[in-house]
Amino acid sequence: MTCYLSHVNIGIQGVGGSKFCVPGSHAFCTVPAMESSAVKSEPDCTQTTAQEVHRIARRIIKGKEAFAIFPNSLKLGNCHVPNTFKINMCGMNVSKLMVSFEGPAKPEVMLTSQRDGTVDCTYRTIVEGEYTINVTFDEEHVIGSPSKTQVKGELIVDTSKVKVTGAGLKEGKNRQLNTVTVDPKEAKITSQLQVYMEGTSKPDVSYRNNDNGTSTVTYKPYTIGEYKLHLKYMDQPVPGSPFTLKVKN
Template sequence: MPAVPNIRTEIKVVGDGIVNDIKVGKPASFQVLKSSGGGGVLSFAFEGPNQVEYVTKKLEDGIVEVTYMVKEAGHYEIKVYYQNIHVPGSPFVVHAIGERPKKEIPPELEEKIKKIKVYGKNLEYGKPLALNKVVIDCSESEIDKNELIVSMASPRRRASIINLEDNKDGTFVLTYKPTDPGMYKLNIEVQENHVPGSPFNVNVRGGSIAEYI
């Protein structure tokens, strides 16, 4: 019986977006070659100081182009998987330099953002696999739930489930549930402008979920 070709080992990842320094706030891209023919699935993960936005586009001959943009300087790992297994060369390490271009904030919005307060014991310390809560107080700023953008990032591939509950009094309860211990960054923004203190460094520490049940 002829050997089944290992498509994963034939996959190549090329492009400036994995070999050169990239710039914060500027699109970067790379291409995945020979990704078709085995019936498998490509997947991607980005790890670094902040969350990474990316889009994929299928081209001809099994080529997949990935375009991404980072919001913060630092080192990032780009992981490319085929059937949940790293392709040759993955993870790729890139360095982002520069700062995100600052948008002019209308004075009225800037004053509103300055009045937002964030507090709670889980703003500095959290527990893995537990519901950690933080209060976002917008009672003096007239900012509603739809204007708030919250996210959580980690140097490693760790998920964090986030929920935002409206208390109907100008305050909101942000609940996050990280999967593993480690240092996370909690981003709270209004129209892509960080609220005072954001991003917040959150130290998630502890053992298994059994400790918190």
């Protein structure tokens, strides 16, 4: 069942092809099947309100479990360093997403949208203790929220024995995947690797942990030029970081 709305502009995108509304003089919303059984006839479009569209959106979120929280730093965090967990938006508009903390201090919080549709939530606090993380969409908790996390005192790591190898340290290929290997075994570091790049464009950067204890960093730049690759553990740079490299065609 489709009802047509006039002059409604709500920033919510649908899940699985369902559309709620789009800007314009004849915006429309597609009501999911779970709503249709309760409606006996075509609705009076003049009575359909923005609140109704939001209500439908919230029911789809709950019914399809649109949100999934991936626990990197969701259950355990460390003081003075960035802690990050992911939120899977499943196509929903991030403008309605809110993240808040309850605990012994107010952490710094930053939300970053990724190309794969997820949102990285990075928080940093200087006070250890138990915190409650609230993740809401349109003022309602998503699945997995609220969640309790234990933030511990800063861990001191010695990165001087971390080894970094690979052709991607000095030169990268434009619009291609370039790799670098990070080996922290001799340094006996088990904390999460921090990776980011800066340069003439914003490359796609990721890493994976290997079974042998090393990590493989992959980056894909989109313009030629000079870049810097930052590799850290617990905010401590590994030897040689940041690495200056040139990207060529």
